[in-house]
Amino acid sequence: MTRFIGEHVKISTVLRAMVLAGMLPIATNSFAAEIGGVEFSGSGFMTLAVGQMLGGTNRNVMDYNCPCFISDYAQAAVYDNRSGLQWQPDSKLGVQGTALFAERSFSVTAQAVSRGTANGGADLEWLYGSYKVNEQFTIQAGRKRLPMFYYSDTQDIGVALPWIHLPPGPYGWEAVNYNGINVAYQSQFKEWTTSANMLAGSESNSNSGYQKIYYGRQSVSNIQWDNIFGGNLTLSNDWLETRVVYIQSNTQEYNSSGGWNSTTQAYDIAPAVIYPRASQQIYGLSVNSDYNNWLLRTEFLTIIHPGLGYRDYAHLIGIGYHYGKWQPMITGSEYIGRMITDGLIPPATPTPENMQQTISLTVRYDLTTSSDLKIQYDSQTDISSPAYQATGYDYGNSQLVTLAYDVVF
């Protein structure tokens, strides 16, 4: 009880800060100034979202009282069975500053995001220097988004998304950023635009949000992705956009605090290795279209973990329609985690399977050119094998409704 009272106090503090911060840009808008030949500009984005679980599987998973809907794995954003409206999982406020140096070929960009899931605490999501070599090539170095998905770069910017939260199956991953170098290429040939990125770097997170979902709210887990190397290629014209991505890395994860023990209903003291060091290869394909008033979004992702004996498959398909300022959309998404041999001797036993399917209905209404209102209904169905359901990690079914206000400034 004390914990909930504490959280509500913090939530109201966070919301006050968010609302005040949201009002500020309405009054002031983004800014730009030139000092000593350096052009500074600032802008930001905000999502105020409120959600309510409508139903699902009643059970305790770790120290979450479910039914639960995980709206963002990387941030441990979980709507659960507590009474009342929940503001924390999807509400966020981001600010971005850019310094553009003389000749406009070198710039430094920083972006910090304050999240409801962190009780208003802010993380530096982007911090990189960018050097424009010529019209085609740009070199960037620093902290950036890991471009696993079509919407990776804009996953926090509600106005740029057709959903309140990204389909959690495909978009639910341990690492969303990396520190390293990126070479970007862009060119135009007739009506086709080509853009490509090659990247290399590493990511370390000493308090993974993702693993709190599987080891408990208070658990502390460390994830390491090193030797990250890969790239993506996007071809687009006025109505079609296709994107392929390949990224490889080594991964290693361990829990340093002890995880939740469902039997004792307390945290274990002993830390545990979650995954030993192993390699992974990520393959992704996205085909999207905006044709007349129709909107199509698709993503297909496969991750191979040769040393760990399992593969991840995730995909989504969404169809929407622009009707003036309204945009209704229906999206189906699926995640499958499957044990598979992948060269293991002896072969892995082909069970258990972790599988969820989600149907999302979203209606977006553009309030202004810079803001929108959205309402979304999600229904997640757990179709995992009985062996996986018995592991204690299975969150079951859930139905959620969320309402959000998005703005950029």
Next chain:
Amino acid sequence: MYMYSQYRIQLREVKVKKQKYITLTRRSLFAASVLFASLVHAEVVVVVGAKSTTSSLSKEQASDIFLGKATALTPLDQPESSSLRDDFYSKVTGKTAAQAKSYWAKLSFTGKGTPPKEAQSSTDIKNLVSNNPKLIGYIEKSAVDSSVKILFSAQ
């Protein structure tokens, strides 16, 4: 009888006045609707300064400039509240102004581009483009004067 004829005359006068009023009102309404329609669907033209060396643009080239795909010219936007902005984006880029803003949010928050700077009015755009040959904007055709040159006209 007199009273009756006087009453008829008065009645006829009232009818005539009423008819004139109705005709006047209809004409006013028609004129207002034409004016309103012309404001809502004003012809939008893409302009640069009169001294610019650029002489014309295709619709696709104009779209590329205002969506950041071509960077030879720096675009200027009308204010968010302007209906001209909606008209321009839907006629030239095929997107609504809100969709264009969403598109630019994706580029600007990922370091891939800087959205068009917002001018205060068509007069402001004319002043800015006429003093800087690298700038390009869009205004209603009726606002065109000798300080600017039309590169593309969106019907």
